[in-house]
Amino acid sequence: xEIPSKILENAVDEIATLPGVGKRxxxxxxxxxxxxxxxxxxxxxxxxxSLKSDSHYCSRCHCISDTPVCPICSSEKRNQxxxxxxxxxxxxxxxxxxxxxxxxxxxxxxxxSPLDGIGINDLTIGQLIERVEREAIEEVIxxxxxxxxxxxxxxxxDRQLKQFPQVKVTTIARGIAIGDNLEYADEVTxxxxxxxxxxxxRS
Amino acid sequence: xEIPSKILENAVDEIATLPGVGKRxxxxxxxxxxxxxxxxxxxxxxxxxSLKSDSHYCSRCHCISDTPVCPICSSEKRNQxxxxxxxxxxxxxxxxxxxxxxxxxxxxxxxxSPLDGIGINDLTIGQLIERVEREAIEEVIxxxxxxxxxxxxxxxxDRQLKQFPQVKVTTIARGIAIGDNLEYADEVTxxxxxxxxxxxxRS
Numbered sequence: 231x232e233i234p235s236k237i238l239e240n241a242v243d244e245i246a247t248l249p250g251v252g253k254r255x256x257x258x259x260x261x262x263x264x265x266x267x268x269x270x271x272x273x274x275x276x277x278x279x280s281l282k283s284d285s286h287y288c289s290r291c292h293c294i295s296d297t298p299v300c301p302i303c304s305s306e307k308r309n310q311x312x313x314x315x316x317x318x319x320x321x322x323x324x325x326x327x328x329x330x331x332x333x334x335x336x337x338x339x340x341x342x343s344p345l346d347g348i349g350i351n352d353l354t355i356g357q358l359i360e361r362v363e364r365e366a367i368e369e370v371i372x373x374x375x376x377x378x379x380x381x382x383x384x385x386x387x388d389r390q391l392k393q394f395p396q397v398k399v400t401t402i403a404r405g406i407a408i409g410d411n412l413e414y415a416d417e418v419t420x421x422x423x424x425x426x427x428x429x430x431x432r433s
Numbered sequence: 434x435e436i437p438s439k440i441l442e443n444a445v446d447e448i449a450t451l452p453g454v455g456k457r458x459x460x461x462x463x464x465x466x467x468x469x470x471x472x473x474x475x476x477x478x479x480x481x482x483s484l485k486s487d488s489h490y491c492s493r494c495h496c497i498s499d500t501p502v503c504p505i506c507s508s509e510k511r512n513q514x515x516x517x518x519x520x521x522x523x524x525x526x527x528x529x530x531x532x533x534x535x536x537x538x539x540x541x542x543x544x545x546s547p548l549d550g551i552g553i554n555d556l557t558i559g560q561l562i563e564r565v566e567r568e569a570i571e572e573v574i575x576x577x578x579x580x581x582x583x584x585x586x587x588x589x590x591d592r593q594l595k596q597f598p599q600v601k602v603t604t605i606a607r608g609i610a611i612g613d614n615l616e617y618a619d620e621v622t623x624x625x626x627x628x629x630x631x632x633x634x635r636s
Contacts, residue, residue: 234498234522234526240484273447274450285467
């Protein structure tokens with residue numbers, strides 16, 4: 231697609247750097263912004279600029295927060311001795327949506343991935359270990375993705391936590407999703423769900 | 434999805450105003466921007482701001498252009514007497530991509546749509562009529578979308594052009610796409626393609 235304006239082309243190229251956005255979608259977004267009113271455009275740019283310059287991270291769990299310590303970390307209703315380790319803010323929101331978890335979080339900001347140039351020092355693993363010691367954490371739940379990078383990160387964190395034998399290290403249950411048919415489940419998940427079977431809950 | 438930060442929520446809401454972008458995608462884009470380096474972020478915002486404030490429209494065809502008159506309108510290789518009327522800049526790019534058209538364009542900036550509050554004066558129809566007279570245009574090709582709004586706009590433009598009986602008014606051919614199976618074509622298109630049949634091209 232030949233674009234008749236360098237300015238438009240530049241904007242399309244920048245928008246296409248967003249994850250999963252191709253040139254065609256980027257063009258739609260660019261033309262939408264071009265057509266939008268000055269006040270709408272100012273609100274759009276203002277919200278993004280504010281996101282970048284005014285966002286803070288909770289000093290304890292590293293989740294995005296408008297306050298120095300996030301509402302979850304400062305809540306008296308949450309068990310501050312149980313820490314769930316997640317990759318990103320999205321996972322915090324996903325778990326919060328379930329309303330099933332009453333502990334707190336620790337956001338790593340990624341997983342160890344040498345190919346992407348993400349090492350241990352780019353993540354908040356050091357802060358997690360310090361925190362476990364300082365706050366006398368009782369349980370660390372590993373909820374990282376089941377990828378090679380996630381597994382590597384799990385193993386690294388678990389090794390670091392061995393110096394605190396009183397800390398229980400757990401991981402979220404993996405298995406067949408509720409409502410799913412066994413016939414169509416992938417073999418690895420089905421295999422694990424049999425190996426890691428749990429006592430039947432009598433009602 | 435409960436978002437733990439008002440600033441993030443505001444950014445997600447603004448990004449979700451882009452056409453076809455839902456909250457979930459908006460969240461991905463927002464977190465991507467939040468994680469991007471300061472220089473990448475500045476380039477992103479700079480390109481959008483420049484798009485909005487530095488973009489110009491060709492004074493003749495109203496297509497986006499970095500020069501007062503766009504390259505197509507100022508090209509000696511194009512037939513300046515044939516004008517193809519399109520809704521938006523995207524259609525100009527789509528037709529240019531075919532490399533089959535050697536005339537010029539007129540970008541309306543939309544189609545007449547009372548429900549969306551788009552009236553005749555929001556479009557460049559007046560400028561088109563003036564241009565046809567001033568530049569002694571010989572042919573106007575209507576290439577608007579085949580929607581009720583597009584048809585209404587076609588009829589309105591055609592009526593306005595009746596005052597210049599020397600101007601030929603045409604419309605782009607609609608029919609079965611090349612390579613498509615008749616069996617699966619929609620009835621309206623197939624019906625029209627039979628009614629508007631053309632002489633067979635002998636090679």
